Amino acid sequence: MTVQEPCVASDVQLGDDGRLRHLLTLDGLPRPVLEALLDRAQEMADSGEINARLSGTAVCTLFFEPSTRTRLSFQRASQRLGADVLAFDASTSSTTKGETALDTFRTIEAMGVRGFVMRHACDGAVAELAAVAGPGTALVNAGDGRSAHPTQGLLDMLTLRQAKGRDFSGLKVAIVGDVRHSRVARSDLHALRILGAGEIRVCGPAALLPDDATLAGCTVTHDLDAALDGVDAVMMLRLQRERMAEGLVGSLEDYHLHYGLDMRRLRRAANDVVVLHPGPMNRGVEIDDAVADGPSSLILRQVGNGVVARMAVLEALLG
Amino acid sequence: MTVQEPCVASDVQLGDDGRLRHLLTLDGLPRPVLEALLDRAQEMADSGEINARLSGTAVCTLFFEPSTRTRLSFQRASQRLGADVLAFDASTSSTTKGETALDTFRTIEAMGVRGFVMRHACDGAVAELAAVAGPGTALVNAGDGRSAHPTQGLLDMLTLRQAKGRDFSGLKVAIVGDVRHSRVARSDLHALRILGAGEIRVCGPAALLPDDATLAGCTVTHDLDAALDGVDAVMMLRLQRERMAEGLVGSLEDYHLHYGLDMRRLRRAANDVVVLHPGPMNRGVEIDDAVADGPSSLILRQVGNGVVARMAVLEALLG
Amino acid sequence: MTVQEPCVASDVQLGDDGRLRHLLTLDGLPRPVLEALLDRAQEMADSGEINARLSGTAVCTLFFEPSTRTRLSFQRASQRLGADVLAFDASTSSTTKGETALDTFRTIEAMGVRGFVMRHACDGAVAELAAVAGPGTALVNAGDGRSAHPTQGLLDMLTLRQAKGRDFSGLKVAIVGDVRHSRVARSDLHALRILGAGEIRVCGPAALLPDDATLAGCTVTHDLDAALDGVDAVMMLRLQRERMAEGLVGSLEDYHLHYGLDMRRLRRAANDVVVLHPGPMNRGVEIDDAVADGPSSLILRQVGNGVVARMAVLEALLG
Numbered sequence: 001m002t003v004q005e006p007c008v009a010s011d012v013q014l015g016d017d018g019r020l021r022h023l024l025t026l027d028g029l030p031r032p033v034l035e036a037l038l039d040r041a042q043e044m045a046d047s048g049e050i051n052a053r054l055s056g057t058a059v060c061t062l063f064f065e066p067s068t069r070t071r072l073s074f075q076r077a078s079q080r081l082g083a084d085v086l087a088f089d090a091s092t093s094s095t096t097k098g099e100t101a102l103d104t105f106r107t108i109e110a111m112g113v114r115g116f117v118m119r120h121a122c123d124g125a126v127a128e129l130a131a132v133a134g135p136g137t138a139l140v141n142a143g144d145g146r147s148a149h150p151t152q153g154l155l156d157m158l159t160l161r162q163a164k165g166r167d168f169s170g171l172k173v174a175i176v177g178d179v180r181h182s183r184v185a186r187s188d189l190h191a192l193r194i195l196g197a198g199e200i201r202v203c204g205p206a207a208l209l210p211d212d213a214t215l216a217g218c219t220v221t222h223d224l225d226a227a228l229d230g231v232d233a234v235m236m237l238r239l240q241r242e243r244m245a246e247g248l249v250g251s252l253e254d255y256h257l258h259y260g261l262d263m264r265r266l267r268r269a270a271n272d273v274v275v276l277h278p279g280p281m282n283r284g285v286e287i288d289d290a291v292a293d294g295p296s297s298l299i300l301r302q303v304g305n306g307v308v309a310r311m312a313v314l315e316a317l318l319g
Numbered sequence: 320m321t322v323q324e325p326c327v328a329s330d331v332q333l334g335d336d337g338r339l340r341h342l343l344t345l346d347g348l349p350r351p352v353l354e355a356l357l358d359r360a361q362e363m364a365d366s367g368e369i370n371a372r373l374s375g376t377a378v379c380t381l382f383f384e385p386s387t388r389t390r391l392s393f394q395r396a397s398q399r400l401g402a403d404v405l406a407f408d409a410s411t412s413s414t415t416k417g418e419t420a421l422d423t424f425r426t427i428e429a430m431g432v433r434g435f436v437m438r439h440a441c442d443g444a445v446a447e448l449a450a451v452a453g454p455g456t457a458l459v460n461a462g463d464g465r466s467a468h469p470t471q472g473l474l475d476m477l478t479l480r481q482a483k484g485r486d487f488s489g490l491k492v493a494i495v496g497d498v499r500h501s502r503v504a505r506s507d508l509h510a511l512r513i514l515g516a517g518e519i520r521v522c523g524p525a526a527l528l529p530d531d532a533t534l535a536g537c538t539v540t541h542d543l544d545a546a547l548d549g550v551d552a553v554m555m556l557r558l559q560r561e562r563m564a565e566g567l568v569g570s571l572e573d574y575h576l577h578y579g580l581d582m583r584r585l586r587r588a589a590n591d592v593v594v595l596h597p598g599p600m601n602r603g604v605e606i607d608d609a610v611a612d613g614p615s616s617l618i619l620r621q622v623g624n625g626v627v628a629r630m631a632v633l634e635a636l637l638g
Numbered sequence: 639m640t641v642q643e644p645c646v647a648s649d650v651q652l653g654d655d656g657r658l659r660h661l662l663t664l665d666g667l668p669r670p671v672l673e674a675l676l677d678r679a680q681e682m683a684d685s686g687e688i689n690a691r692l693s694g695t696a697v698c699t700l701f702f703e704p705s706t707r708t709r710l711s712f713q714r715a716s717q718r719l720g721a722d723v724l725a726f727d728a729s730t731s732s733t734t735k736g737e738t739a740l741d742t743f744r745t746i747e748a749m750g751v752r753g754f755v756m757r758h759a760c761d762g763a764v765a766e767l768a769a770v771a772g773p774g775t776a777l778v779n780a781g782d783g784r785s786a787h788p789t790q791g792l793l794d795m796l797t798l799r800q801a802k803g804r805d806f807s808g809l810k811v812a813i814v815g816d817v818r819h820s821r822v823a824r825s826d827l828h829a830l831r832i833l834g835a836g837e838i839r840v841c842g843p844a845a846l847l848p849d850d851a852t853l854a855g856c857t858v859t860h861d862l863d864a865a866l867d868g869v870d871a872v873m874m875l876r877l878q879r880e881r882m883a884e885g886l887v888g889s890l891e892d893y894h895l896h897y898g899l900d901m902r903r904l905r906r907a908a909n910d911v912v913v914l915h916p917g918p919m920n921r922g923v924e925i926d927d928a929v930a931d932g933p934s935s936l937i938l939r940q941v942g943n944g945v946v947a948r949m950a951v952l953e954a955l956l957g
Contacts, residue, residue: 048431050375056688058714069426072405076377076430079403084717086710099918107707107917110941111714112686279426280418303429367750369694388745391724395696395749398722598745599737622748 009127009141009148022130022139023313025148026190034157034194041158041312045305052082053319059083059115060108063142064090064101067119069279070142073303074117074151077310083318086113105129109137115318116140123147138317140310146183152278153187155309157195159302160233163274168192172270174201174227176259177237177286178208179215184278186214188235193217203227204237204259207248224259228268236261236277239286252285262288266296274298328446328460328467341449341458342632344467345509353476353513360477360631364624371401372638378402378434379427382461383409383420386438388598389461392622393436393470396629402637405432424448428456434637435459442466457636459629465502471597472506474628476514478621479552482593487511491589493520493546495578496556496605497527498534503597504556505533512536522546523556523578526567543578547587555580555596558605571604581607585615593617647765647779647786660768660777661951663786664828672795672832679796679950683943690720691957697721697753698746701780702728702739705757707917708780711941712755712789715948721956724751743767747775753956754778761785776955778948784821790916791825793947795833797940798871801912806830810908812839812865814897815875815924816846817853822916824852826873831855841865842875842897845886862897866906874899874915877924890923900926904934912936 010028015021020033043049059078061071071087078085088108090101101120108116116139118126123145130139143149164171173192179185179202192200201219202209209220221227228234243249266273275296281287292299329347334340339352362368378397380390390406397404407427409420424435435458437445442464449458462468483490492511498504498521511519520538521528528539540546547553562568585592594615600606611618648666653659658671681687697716699709709725716723726746728739739758746754754777756764761783768777781787802809811830817823817840830838839857840847847858859865866872881887904911913934919925930937 056718058717060710068407072379072407072427073430075405076403076432079377080375084714086713088706088710100921103918103921106938107941108710110938111711111945112942113714280422283419283422300425300429303426304431307430387726391698391726391746392749394724395722395751398696399694599741602738602741619744619748622745623750626749 007127007131012130024127024141026150026153037312041308044308050080054081054083057083058113060086060113062088062118064120066091073306117142119143149183149187152184153191155306157191158305168195168197170198172199172231173233174231175235176203180208180210182237201227231269234275263290326446326450331449343446343460345469345472356631360627363627369399373400373402376402377432379405379432381407381437383439385410392625436461438462468502468506471503472510474625476510477624487514487516489517491518491550492552493550494554495522499527499529501556520546550588553594582609645765645769650768662765662779664788664791675950679946682946688718692719692721695721696751698724698751700726700756702758704729711944755780757781787821787825790822791829793943795829796943806833806835808836810837810869811871812869813873814841818846818848820875839865869907872913901928
């Protein structure tokens with residue numbers, strides 16, 4: 001996949017009229033656009049809405065990396081809008097060997113499919129296809145490389161708003177774990193900045209924190225206790241087991257000792273602290289059962305919010 | 320997956336009001352509940368009914384063991400009730416590695432999915448999840464370990480009723496094959512007892528018959544000719560090829576010689592005997608072509624009854 | 639799978655009343671039947687029609703060979719007609735090991751599925767099942783062995799008609815590549831003859847051309863320049879990489895040198911030449927980027943026509 005010059009996701013996703021054409025990243029998204037998506041998602045959550053706005057519209061889940069949760073969540077969102085779903089799992093498809101992602105995309109687009117929910121291991125891969133998509137076609141980035149996972153960012157913000165109200169200016173949030181390799185963390189950071197979060201703390205071992213502009217404006221610490229002190233929300237990240245093989249983390253036990261969230265540590269946070277995790281969880285590694293299943297946990301509410309957040313996005317792009 | 324104490328499927332599936340909340344086993348099911356499901360399934364078979372009772376409802380096929388026939392049958396049943404189907408195939412999913420079945424279930428439940436059709440290699444696995452399911456969630460056991468496959472039991476009873484009438488009190492039934500490892504046989508035994516079958520004969524090599532209370536009240540024999548003598552119905556079981564590797568069966572030829580149903584042997588049965596098999600068949604091993612495709616065979620009718628039996632169950636649980 | 643005598647696809651697919659019951663091959667299809675399918679497909683293409691003619695009808699994609707594009711195209715076609723789709727991928731299914739294709743088909747048919755879209759590696763496999771299908775069941779051949787891929791032939795003819803008009807009598811068409819192993823080429827040849835194409839040229843290396851009656855009436859050449867001279871349409875075929883291993887083709891470079899379509903060569907064709915390819919393309923092997931993405935290429939239009947051609951077929955068989 002090559003285009004003339006590297007495309008900038010935040011430019012590609014907005015039409016000349018300022019309307020959202022694709023959702024590639026939360027980075028650079030105008031605050032009113034972001035808040036309108038959250039408001040609509042909340043409305044759908046409150047009403048349990050099932051409509052037929054996308055009846056006759058086909059949405060393709062185009063996954064070049066395997067995923068089950070995100071794919072199912074988008075599938076359910078599409079169903080609740082009356083859309084027809086087509087699944088293309090490039091990670092198991094043998095027939096498209098040798099075909100480029102661009103040819104695969106163009107082929108399915110030519111079938112009259114209007115919505116694409118795409119995941120890809122390469123940064124910018126979704127934006128590259130969005131840049132060449134036809135005028136009626138919309139792409140949703142369901143995760144590209146380490147860059148962005150914007151609907152996860154949306155559902156996390158929706159979850160925080162439900163717990164803490166719409167005004168984030170007094171909110172202290174800690175993001176803990178492998179921020180370096182996490183598209184979830186990047187989308188959360190984008191969204192928290194847009195919504196004006198009061199303080200963003202980022203915590204993890206040095207080898208798992210980015211050394212670029214990702215953390216601009218954040219309080220960075222390698223000490224979990226310091227990160228948790230008085231925070232209103234903790235956003236835990238999944239530890240990918242390949243970090244061990246890469247030598248970035250010593251052992252699961254070691255990681256848990258320093259960066260695992262347990263009840264004892266959580267007591268440093270505000271009394272009404274809430275805990276989020278994008279799942280799937282490594283229980284006993286980055287998070288203990290007592291926290292994951294405890295009263296502070298919003299982890300299952302995140303999952304439910306994922307469906308309505310994705311409904312709001314699909315409706316905005318295709319409705 | 321652990322819960323405080325081992326849950327008893329027959330307790331978990333009935334609400335305090337006696338209403339069926341889940342379908343985990345036919346064991347202990349009140350006869351009127353069982354007969355109501357069969358009556359409704361028959362009504363749907365007669366009318367070819369397609370309705371929209373589950374429109375807007377999501378049903379997830381949650382298979383931790385591979386299956387094609389059962390999954391397709393439940394999918395078709397869901398479609399005929401207007402439900403949206405989500406497929407989760409844990410046997411091929413790589414993304415949920417390390418996630419427990421409980422977390423997978425809770426996650427999909429949190430997406431607003433109300434019906435779960437679950438298959439799992441462990442006895443009691445479906446009941447364990449049913450015990451922790453939310454109030455609006457219903458689980459259907461599509462096969463757990465060797466314990467139960469209740470919708471197969473239902474469709475087999477429906478098929479027998481169509482052929483032999485509703486009164487089973489004079490009915491002589493033979494179940495032949497690997498009863499020890501068969502959840503199908505257990506669910507058939509549960510149902511036949513509840514419906515008051517006149518005589519239940521169980522036949523197979525000693526190594527493939529259970530040595531516990533499963534066969535209480537049955538006539539047990541290792542002689543197929545004796546088992547078939549004058550019976551009204553023969554329920555053949557599939558021979559899993561791994562029994563050879565386990566040393567429980569000598570060879571396919573040997574098994575066929577002693578326990579394969581052929582036309583010569585079938586002549587010992589009643590003139591209007593009917594033959595059932597849950598499929599997929601090992602032709603030439605447990606059953607010969609002439610029997611499988613002959614006038615006594617109800618094997619394809621079983622498949623059709625599977626769809627309406629599952630419709631009746633899903634409608635009762637989710638409608 | 640065995641039947642008494644080898645069944646002839648063109649006989650099986652037409653009922654005694656001359657009505658199309660299955661679509662197995664374009665070979666021997668009466669011209670009015672073929673043209674009616676093309677006319678209906680064109681009507682659907684023009685209107686973007688989405689209807690509910692197959693509401694409540696189940697269509698099963700029964701693939702014994704992997705395919706993504708064709709399966710998705712049929713799935714979209716089914717959705718646009720309101721049908722319910724069931725997918726059976728025998729190439730990944732482990733549960734039906736040992737079960738014959740006939741038993742698999744009969745089982746799914748017994749679930750009340752009326753339409754089957756089937757792909758199989760063996761010539762005649764779809765026709766064999768069609769010969770034993772029940773009266774309400776229709777099969778569509780989505781590719782069997784090297785024999786036929788009739789909906790590809792239909793969509794190619796639809797694409798040619800849109801570009802060149804309905805009268806093919808003055809049309810010069812070149813089919814280039816591995817005709818010997820190509821069911822696409824055979825279905826195109828059948829259709830072009832029925833529609834009275836003016837001249838059909840077939841071009842490829844000797845090892846990749848058939849030595850039977852397939853090419854009757856065609857101009858055969860091993861020289862691509864000669865094949866292209868003044869032609870109105872070029873139908874390129876995909877080069878399967880296994881031809882190298884089989885020793886039928888020296889190398890990709892060698893194949894490209896002699897049979898790859900580039901802009902320089904394409905200039906030999908008529909000024910308004912159109913280029914077709916069934917996909918997926920081996921870019922830089924049988925076709926260059928400049929041709930594939932150039933103004934003569936109808937390759938993406940073929941994909942769109944595939945959906946409406948398949949809608950027309952499914953509607954004719956099941957509507």
